[in-house]
Amino acid sequence: MKKIVQQYYINLFLTDRLFIALAFCVLLFILKFFLNWLGEIPEMATGVVFALLILDIVILYRNKAGIEAHRLTSKRLSNGDENPIQIEIKNRYGFSVNLRVIDEVPFQFQLRDKDFRLNIRPGDIKSIHYNLRPTKRGEYDFGFIRIYTGSSIGLVNRRYNFDGSRILPVYPSFINLGLYELMAASNHLTEFGIKKIRKVGQSSEFDQIKNYVGGDDIRTINWKATARKGGLMVNTYTDERSQNVYCIIDKSRVMRMPFEGLSLLDYAINASVALSKVAMLKQDKAGLITLSETIGTVVPAERKAAQLGHIMQVLHKEKTRYLESNMESLYSTIRSVIKQRSLIVFFTNFESLSALQRQMPYLKRIAKYHLLLVVFFENTELKSLSSEPAKDVEGIYHKTIAEKFIYEKKLMALELNKHGILSILTPPQKLTINVINRYLALKAQQRI
Template identity: 65%
Template sequence: MKKFISKFYTNLFLTNRLFIVIACAVVLFMLSFFFPWLGVVPQLFFWAFVVVLLVDIIMLYGTSKGIFSRRHTPERLSNNDDNLLGVYIENNYPFAINVGVIDEIPFQFQKRDVWFKTHLQPRENKVLNYILKPQKRGEYDFGAVRIYVSSPLGLLNRRYNFEQAQTLPVYPSFLQMRKYELMAISNRLDEFGIKKIRRLGHSLEFEQVKNYVPGDDYRAINWKATARQGSLMTNSYTDEKSQHVYCVIDKSRVMKMPFGGLSLLDYAINASLILLNVAMLKQDKAGLITISEKKGTVVPADRRATQLNKIMEALYKEKTRYLETDMSLLYTTIRSVLKQRSLVVFFTNFESMSALNRQLPYLKRIAKFHLLLVVFFENTELKKLSEEHAEDLEAIYIKTIAEKMAFDKKLIVKELAKHGIQSILSAPQNLNVNTINKYLEIKARQKL
């Protein structure tokens, strides 16, 4: 009995309508002192209010399980993407109700106003959908779903607690990966800004002899097959397959810089996942290495169906560290893991020429054995400062420093090119497109 009473009081909440009615009763009693002709009206109003209140309590608590609810979630969330979640509600009361819903979302979102209102007819059910956009990878803990129900009288709210504590992992952006995957399968990557690279020649692998269609290279016409078939036939070539593509991700402090709510490491991880997926669709083998002051994750190159899941699991909990990258360790790791010439896409960041000069000797050694592509980031905030109009001496000083640092980035590109190292200088938001563009260019020009 005590447990029931305790639960009754714990889950009973007063509404604004109740306080308005009480205020009206108080006003009537006060007016009865000045206007005796009111007589018993205040008392009748008060006792009518008590009766209605009791009826409201009976309506709300007369059904033991008046509401059923559960949370609808995907198995995992995609980082920096809109993820659809929902709360299912079913009304078991024999009358219409007003419902308020609180879903206890993870603390990482720092939201305390996730409150939904709806109206349910008898025996009706609804799904209230909402969007969450995580900004960090890792594990996100959800709490209970709390439902507040009021009857048509609306004097009280009864709370229902549905303990649905669950932990959802937030993976690198697999939703963006799927978009690029569908485009790659249908050869529509140009819709995302992926450039079509003109081929300078044929790759090493012959695919088939097919009927000539307008637009085919006339130099590829197979005259022997044409003579046999009596119609123009042309040779079809495909990209050389089973090349090794490795993404090497720098986890040092230079990758902790934030941009648009994400760190540079998150941008590099998302771009790596998309690039490796496209590489596997192009029949290449995909591999992964993470590095900081010590060796991180190593996933040898492969193109089995389970390879992408291995890479996602490896990138799931990667975090930036606070020391500089040990480039000698990276060099020895690449030499021991990569057994054949491969495309090595190194995601890192340089803010000055001195930072490049510390790493350049090791980059030159790696480039002797593999095709090295260094990907680093354009500082968009500095670019904005350099383009602003300077109105005073302090603004001129800031603009000059910003222009110098932006110019250093361009010098880094030239310095790498001087040593035969390809590079991409990209704004974080354009990283996916620029990286895939470069990969397709390398494939088309047979540089690997």
Template identity: 60%
Template sequence: MKKIISLFYSNLFLSSRLFAALSGCVVLFVLSFFFPWLGVIPELVFWVLLLLTIIDLLLLYRTANAIFAKRQAPERLSNSDENELGIFIESKYSFTISVGIIDEIPFQFQKRDVWFKTILKSGEHKLISYMLRPTKRGEYEFGNIRVFVRSPLGILSRRFNFEQAEILPVYPSFLQMRKYELMAISNRLNEIGIKKIRRLGHSMEFEQVKTYVPGDDFRTINWKSTARQGNLMTNFYTDEKSQQVYCVIDKSRAMKMPFDSLSLLDYAINASLVLANIALLKEDKAGLITVAEKIGAVIPADRRHTQINKILEVLYKEKTRYLETNMEALYTTICHVIKQRSLVVFFTNYESMNAMQRQLPFLKRIAKLHLLLVVFFENTELKQLSEQPANNVEEIYIKTIAEKFAFDKKLIVKELAKHGIQSILTSPQNLTINTINRYLELKARQKI
């Protein structure tokens, strides 16, 4: 009995309308001392208010399970993307009610204003949708759903609690991966910034002999088949397949730096996932290596349908380390795992020439065995500082330092090119598009 009474009081709230009405009653009682002609009006108003409060209480509590609410969420969330969630709510009251809903979202979002208001008629149900954008991978714990109901009188408010605690994993950006996948299937990659690369020559991957049509390269005419068929026949070539593409992700402290609330490691992980999926769509083999002070995950290149799920599960668990990258261990692993010439895309970050020079001997060794593409990041904040006008001596000093760091990045690109190493210097926001563009370019130019 005590528990029921306690539950009753804990879920009953007084509205601002009730306090305003009580304040009005107090004012009337005070005025009745100075204006006797008010008579019994203050008492009458008070008793009417008390009666309305009792009626409101009965309206709210006469139905036990008058509200049903449930959170509708996907099985997993996509990192750095807007994920849609919803709250399904249904009223079983016999009158129209005002509803306020609180969804206890995970603390990682640091939001304390997830409050939704709506009006439900008798027997009506609604789906209230909202968006969440996580910026870290891992497990996100959702709490309960709290629903506050008011009758048309609006004097009291009743709270309904729906225990729906659940844990949702946040994976690397699979929504972005699907977007690029759909664009690639429909040949619309150019709509999102992927360039069309002019093919130099043609591939040596023979597919079939077909009838010549105007516009075919006359150099591909198969004269033997032409003589047999009596019509011009031409050889048809297709893109070379089953080439190996390895994404090597640096997990050292250099990748801890945040941009737009997302670390460089997460940008690299999202880009690697998209690149691996595009490579599989192009019928190439995709693989993965992660490295910090020691080798992390190693997934040999493959083109099976389950390969992208393997890569996704591994990338979900990767975290930034706080030591330098062990390039010797990386070189040894590449020699041991990758047996044929492949495209090795190395996602890392250099802030100075000295940092790059320490790794250069191993990069040169890898470049002798494979086509190495080093991807590192522009410091967009320093770039903005270098572009702003300087108004005093301190700002001149800051701008000069920012320009020096930005210039060092360009020198790193030239130094890598001098040793025959491909590189991409990109802002974190454009990382995925620039990486895919370079992969398609290298494939079109038959450099893999």
């Protein structure tokens, strides 16, 4: 019995309306000392307030489960994307109720604004929608849905608690994977910022023989099939398949820099997942290697259905390290693991030309056996700083230094191209688009 009373007491909250009513009663008692004609009015007013208070409590607690609510989310959250969250609330009271709904979102978001107010008629169901954008991978612990319920009397609120302590994992960005897949399959990549690539030459992998239609290349006419069928027949070819595409992700300290809440490592991870998805859609094999002062995870290139899920599971746990990457170990691993010529997309970052030159001998050795694409990042903060007009001498100094670093990044790309190494210098926000675009260009040019 004591436990039940305590439970009711814990979830009972007095409202501002009650305190205002009590303050009014106190004022009446004070005025009674000066105005005798008030008589018993203060006592009667106080009695009415307490009677309404008891009535309000009885109304709210008469129904053991007057409110039902639950949180609707996906089983996992997508890092760097807007994830929809929905709360459904049903009123099982026989009257309209005023609700204050507080959703306790994980502490990583540092949000205190998920506070909603609504009115629900008896038997109705209402939904609350909002979005959350995580910027770090890991486990996110949702707290309770706190619902404070009040009747039309409004002297007290009854609190309900739902869906306490629900943990959701945050995985590399997967929400837009279906969009990338659709765009790549339908050849409408320009709609997503990916430009069309003109095909050079003819793929050597035969696909089928079909009837000639206007626009087909007359050089592909199959004269033997034409003679047999009595109508023009042409050979069709498809892109080379079953090529290896490896994403190598640098986890060293150069990838800790944040942009718009996401670290460079998270941008690289999201782009690797998207590229792996598109590569398998194009019938290529996707693999993964992570690197810091030692070799992290090695996922051999495969095209099986579970490969993308395996890659995401591995990348879900990766974190940046504080030491420099071991390029010698990377070269040895590539030579021992990757036996055939492959496309290697190396996600890293260089903040100075000397840093690139230290790694250049190993990059040239890798490029000797594989098609190497080095992806590194523009510093968008420096770019915005250089575009702002200088207001004083200090501003001129900062702008000059920013332009110097921007120019040095371009020199790095030229240095890589001089040694026959492909490169992408990209803003972090456009990384995925630019990497997929380059992959499709290399496929169209039959370089892999």
